[in-house]
Amino acid sequence: MNSLLRTPLYDLHRELGARMVPFAGYEMPVQYLPGILAEHLGTREAAGLFDVSHMGQAWVSGPKAAAMLESLTTADIAGLGEGRQRYTLFTNEQGGIDDDLMIANAGDLYVVVVNAACKTADFARLQGAAGAGARVGILDDHALLALQGPKAESALEPLVPGVGRLVFMGAARFVWNGAGLFVTRSGYTGEDGFEISVPAGHAMRFARALLDRPGVKPVGLGARDSLRLEAGLCLYGQDIDASTSPVEAGLEWAVARRRRGTGGFPGFARFARELAEGPRRRRVGIRPDGRAPARAHAEIKDAGGSSVGEITSGGFGPSVDGPVAMGYVAAGAATPGAALQLVVRDKALPARIVSLPFVPHRYRKR
């Protein structure tokens, strides 16, 4: 435990009574005193504040920045307007996914947010692709907070006037008490909300100011996971990894239209082939019929008892009020409504393929 890193909000987590766990090399809050259920439901009903400072933040600038980012990812960066953000993928030569990430156009530079567990490799990848026309910097002196839920805007607007003008996947700079913020209207819960990059030295005061707003409660990694699962969003390392492809994962939409024709990202050959011929397997949503959750690595069988795949994320969905799961099944078995059996503790639990998400997204699109 002694080699674990701490975020700038560590003391606040302790003060709030969080239960701390090791996660991606950091000591992170998995839950606070109210517990995962209350934190999850509170986010969907009002607003939740998440410390996601363990994630990797970087910037890329220069005349060749867009071309450099396009050489590594599936996004249309050249066509990404100022003040807009995209979800995209770092792919590998075999056509698998090395990480999923967000890229925002801040005008003079691009802001990149990557997963905590992948950030060392991701930063090396960015720095390896940098050159005369594309410079890379690591924002390791910034915290990252996510404020999510239907009351996120009313909580944030009085502190940071103007954030309400952002729409889903919009991005802009703001100033709070002399601290420069970079705010995007995005998140990982399926709810409306914001992710806010704040200089580490101001993070504590900013987080306290947010927690003082009506409806805002701290939320740990436990509810972050159940919220993203209900929203049908992939967790890197579980639902997607170096062996799964964008088409298998149902993330074709993260490959920009222009890039589908021109390629130019690692693994394009596999992408083009799977888009044309269909993948071998597909990620699907799964609802167990009963109350028992089926968790990651549970075997999936078809109604006839043949093995067709494996659960990659599964648990209890507090808003669904029942078990929910995602997993990969053979392409021929990936039919919405199809009956499945999930092998849990040597017993076959009846389940059904359903379309994702389990809880409708409530993004603020206009």
Next chain:
Amino acid sequence: MSDTKFTEEHEWIRVEGGIGTIGITDYAQKQLGDVVYVELPEPGRKVEKGKDMAVVESVKAASEVYAPVSGEVVEINAKLKDEPATVNAAPMAGGWFVKIRLSDPKELEGLLSETAYRDFVRGLH
């Protein structure tokens, strides 16, 4: 008379007339967090001291519950099927899991008294 005994795996057992009522401790329910599902054995099943007896699922994980002593399941707490959160609300009372007929009451002697269990839990921090 009844006397509650404990295990280092955070189960409790209270024996009256050769029948032991078994559940998990307050410390255990706090560690697990919100209980969303409990899998109980069928009445009639033989359970063995220290072996799997039930499974308790919280939002984040599934945990095994072990039999504190050997015996035969004579009753299960049917209420937990629809109200698993009873385990959080009343772990030592309404949130009990099963009742078993002890096959070897001497096994109780190896379990912890309430005081010894409390000391054991204190040592975990």
